[in-house]
Each structure stands twice: as structure tokens, then as C-alpha cells.
Amino acid sequence: MSQTDPLDQDPVFQLKGSMLAITVLELARNDLENLDRQLAAKVAQAPNFFSNAPLVLALDKLPAHEGAVDLPGLMRIxxxxxxxxLAIRA
Structure with a gap:
């Protein structure tokens, strides 16, 4: 069996930093019913803008006293x- 030095091989990937434009949905209240209605109204204003748009869910501004977020429900909406x-910021 021959051994090869992994550093002698041609690289198959690169790690690079990048600045990406991405929408962040910052929740102010844990109220999925109202979120659904308000988000529907916002998307109706510019449906092509939101079509398959990547999203970061930001939960870090939610008041602690409102309890845990129904994450599957939020993602479904x-x-x-x-x-x-794509990601959740908490």
C-alpha cells in the first residue's frame, strides 16, 4: 500500500469569507398567528422579492417571559x- 501526503494532492475545496445579502426576520413577539397574517400582507406587497428568499430567523429580541417559540410552526409559516x-439567531 502506498502512502501519499495529503498536502501533495490538488485541493478539492477552498474556504472563503463572504458578505451575503440575506433577509433577517426579527421576531418582536412570540405570536405566530399574527406573524402569519402580517407576513402574508408583507409578501403580498412584493411576492417576487420573497419567492424562495433565504432567511435568518432572529429570536434574540424576544422577551423571555413569552416562553419558548414553536420553531416547527414558525418555520412552516x-x-x-x-x-x-437558512439559520436561526438566538
Whole structure:
């Protein structure tokens, strides 16, 4: 069996930093019913802008006293309105 030095091989990837434009949905209240209605109205204003748009869900501004977020429900609402959740900021 021959051994090869991994550093002698041609690289198959690169790691690079990047600045990406991405929509952040910053939740101010843990109220999925109102979020659904308000998000529907916002998307209706510019449907092509939101179609399959990548999204970061920002939960870090939610008041602690409102309890845990129904994350599957939140992500379902986003999907129903054409948004694709990439990350969650908490």
C-alpha cells in the first residue's frame, strides 16, 4: 500500500469569507398567528422579492417571559410564504 501526503494532492475545496445579502426576520413577539397574517400582507406587497428568499430567523429580541417559540410552526409559516430558513439567531 502506498502512502501519499495529503498536502501533495490538488485541493478539492477552498474556504472563503463572504458578505451575503440575506433577509433577517426579527421576531418582536412570540405570536405566530399574527406573524402569519402580517407576513402574508408583507409578501403580498412584493411576492417576487420573497419567492424562495433565504432567511435568518432572529429570536434574540424576544422577551423571555413569552416562553419558548414553536420553531416547527414558525418555520412552516415561513415556508408557506416562500421564505427558506437558512439559520436561526438566538
Amino acid at each position: 415561513c415556508r408557506q410564504h416562500g421564505l427558506r430558513t
